[in-house]
Amino acid sequence: xxxxxxxxxxxxxxxxxxxxxxxxxxxxxxxxxxxxxxxxxxxxxxxxxxxxxxxxxxxxxxxxxxxxxxxxxxxxxxxxxxxxxxxxxxxxxxxxxxxxxxxxxxxxxxxxxxxxxxxxxxxxxxxxxxxxxxxxxxxxxxxxxxxxxxxxxxxxxxxxxxxxxxxxxxxxxxxxxxxxxxxxxxxxxxxxxxxxxxxxxxxxxxxxxxxxxxxxxxxxxxxxxxxxxxxxxxxxxxxxxxxxxxxxxxxxxxxxxxxxxxxxxxxxxxxxxxxxxxxxxxxxxxxxxxxxxxxxxxxxxxxxxxxxxxxxxxxxxxxxxxxxxxxxxxxxxxxxxxxxxxxxxxxxxxxxxxxxxxxxxxxxxxxxxxxxxxxxxxxxxxxxxxxxxxxxxxxxx
Numbered sequence: 001x002x003x004x005x006x007x008x009x010x011x012x013x014x015x016x017x018x019x020x021x022x023x024x025x026x027x028x029x030x031x032x033x034x035x036x037x038x039x040x041x042x043x044x045x046x047x048x049x050x051x052x053x054x055x056x057x058x059x060x061x062x063x064x065x066x067x068x069x070x071x072x073x074x075x076x077x078x079x080x081x082x083x084x085x086x087x088x089x090x091x092x093x094x095x096x097x098x099x100x101x102x103x104x105x106x107x108x109x110x111x112x113x114x115x116x117x118x119x120x121x122x123x124x125x126x127x128x129x130x131x132x133x134x135x136x137x138x139x140x141x142x143x144x145x146x147x148x149x150x151x152x153x154x155x156x157x158x159x160x161x162x163x164x165x166x167x168x169x170x171x172x173x174x175x176x177x178x179x180x181x182x183x184x185x186x187x188x189x190x191x192x193x194x195x196x197x198x199x200x201x202x203x204x205x206x207x208x209x210x211x212x213x214x215x216x217x218x219x220x221x222x223x224x225x226x227x228x229x230x231x232x233x234x235x236x237x238x239x240x241x242x243x244x245x246x247x248x249x250x251x252x253x254x255x256x257x258x259x260x261x262x263x264x265x266x267x268x269x270x271x272x273x274x275x276x277x278x279x280x281x282x283x284x285x286x287x288x289x290x291x292x293x294x295x296x297x298x299x300x301x302x303x304x305x306x307x308x309x310x311x312x313x314x315x316x317x318x319x320x321x322x323x324x325x326x327x328x329x330x331x332x333x334x335x336x337x338x339x340x341x342x343x344x345x346x347x348x349x350x351x352x353x354x355x356x357x358x359x360x361x362x363x364x365x366x367x368x369x370x371x372x373x374x375x376x377x378x379x380x381x382x383x384x385x386x387x388x389x390x391x392x393x394x395x396x397x
Contacts, residue, residue, distance in 0.1 A: 047379070049223060051230065051330055052108040053265040054099060054355070054373035056115045056134050058179075060086030061315040065162065066207055073166065080162045084177055087119060087132065090317060091366055096137035098361075098368035102354040104147060106375045110219065111149065111186040112232035113138070114267045122161070122176040129175075135184060148189035155198040155215040157181040157234075183266070185217050185232050194227075195220040203246035205236060212236070214247055216254065226380060227260035237269045241282050244269060248284045252291065255333075261380070264293065264331040267371065272326040273309065280325050293331035296376035297351045304352030310372040317366040323356060330376035350377040 060083045068075050103111060113135065121130035142149050159180040167174040187193060198217040205212040216233040233251060236243040248268075255262055270284035272295070289295065297308050310328040313321065330351070354360065356372035 048349075048377045049228060049261075049263075049379065050106060050108040050375065050377040051263060051265055052102060052106060052111045052354075052373060052375045053232070053267075053328060053330060054102070054111070054113055055234070055267040055311075055328060055369060055371035056095070056099065056113050056117065057090075057317070057369040057371065058087065058115055058117045058181075059090035059092070059132075059134075060084075066210070066212070073163065076163055077166055080164050080177055084119075084164060086316065091362055091364055092132050092134050092137045093141075094362035094364060095366065095368045096134060096141050098355060099138055099373075100141040100145065100147070102373055102375070103142070103149060104145060106352075106354070107188070108375060109188055109191050109221075110152070110230050112217070112230075112265050113182075113184050113186070114232070114234035116154075116182040116184045118180045118182065120178040120180075121164070122178060124167070124170075124172055124174045124176075126176065131178075135182065149186045150189060152185045152187040152193055152219050153196045153198050153217045154182055154184045155200070155217045157183065157200065157215045158211070158213045160210055183215055183217050183232055183234055185219055185230065187219065187221075191221055193219045194222055201247040201250050203243055203250065205240050205243050216251065218254075223261075223380075227258075229258050229260065229262045231255065231262065231264045231266075233264070233266045233268070235267070235269050235284065238279055238282055244282055244284060248287065252287075255291075259335050261378075262293075262333045262335075263378070264288070264333075265329065265374075267311075267328050269327050272329075274325065280327070285329070288331055291333075293333045296330040296332055296378065297326075297374070299332075300349060300351035300376065302350045307356075308353075310353065310356075310374060311370065313367045313370040315370070317368075317370065321356065321358075321367075323372060328371055328374050330374055332378055349379065351375065 062083065064079050065083060068079055070076060099113075116135040116138075118133040118135065119131045120128050123129050139151070157180075159178070161176050161178040163173040164175040164177045165173070183198075196217075196219045198215065200213055200215040204214065214234055214236055216231060218229060218231045220227055220229050222228075231251075231254070235247050235251075238244070251264075255264065268284050268288075270282040270286075271278075271280035272285045274281035297303065307323070308326050309323040311323060311325040313319075313323065352375050354373040354375055355368040361367055
């Protein structure tokens with residue numbers, strides 16, 4: 001999600017110290033590199049590998065929440081109330097059903113959701129009294145349909161609690177709203193995970209007592225003796241470009257030197273169709289391509305969708321499509337090539353946008369998300385598979 005520009009980078013203690021949680025961890029440390037086992041699967045026959053990436057959308061524009069004077073309780077209540085009302089109006093069950101439609105139709109091996117948000121409504125004593133969980137809604141719909149998908153790894157990111165309603169008779173906050181952002185990877189049940197890891201970027205956006213934290217998640221599977229490393233992430237938005245640049249450098253360290261096939265998917269907040277110097281452009285996408293990643297969308301001779309843009313619909317998810325940025329990607333890099341042959345030994349043969357057509361809207365006329373989703377299928381040609389038969393896993397990166 002491209003949020004509203006953040007104009008304040010110093011916030012006083014929220015409402016005289018009423019901040020209940022500022023980040024998903026008190027001490028944000030550099031992400032630990034994944035420790036990968038040397039195990040192998042039984043060697044299922046090689047076949048196409050399909051991934052689906054989707055920014056799910058919080059349900060309301062959170063940008064204004066981070067442009068407030070947080071010492072002004074009235075201003076905070078005036079912002080959190082409409083935000084929570086927008087979230088409630090965004091129809092989590094209906095949107096979740098649309099995401100599961102895409103899963104059921106495309107049958108991906110792995111799925112990554114960004115902004116897999118959880119809201120918890122708290123009373124004045126911080127006891128839970130309600131809420132909404134977009135990931136839980138998806139899981140319930142998957143279960144209802146009997147689809148073979150389960151959570152493989154989940155990384156909690158920014159988590160904060162804001163005052164929602166004030167009781168003037170007692171002079172206290174009577175309702176609080178807690179939200180936790182998450183990046184998650186789901187896998188089909190027949191996909192055997194031989195390693196997994198997740199973590200937070202050490203570089204994060206500090207807003208006084210609130211830390212806007214981003215993270216990553218990964219799984220490694222063995223596909224016919226070739227390791228497939230699937231990374232999911234959601235990088236910081238412009239105009240906090242220096243933060244994103246630093247997070248991208250951390251990501252590059254995690255991705256360096258991996259054997260086999262590395263797939264990076266998610267909302268990178270780096271607009272591939274924007275010109276340098278425009279507000280949505282950052283160097284991240286170009287740097288990843290320069291580092292050897294192939295853009296699955298551009299490499300696919302067969303695509304569904306006349307346009308490649310994936311973001312961003314109106315905040316209320318109504319109205320005609322407003323997609324005009326390409327910030328969601330499936331990027332692929334292989335370490336199977338040898339010598340001076342730099343041609344990617346991967347046959348990327350199909351990509352499609354999902355959730356971008358009027359027919360994809362919910363019964364209430366909402367777009368499933370402010371982002372379109374992206375599904376990409378890749379395969380190692382038979383002549384190349386023998387080159388990657390040995391599964392040599394790196395112990396640390």
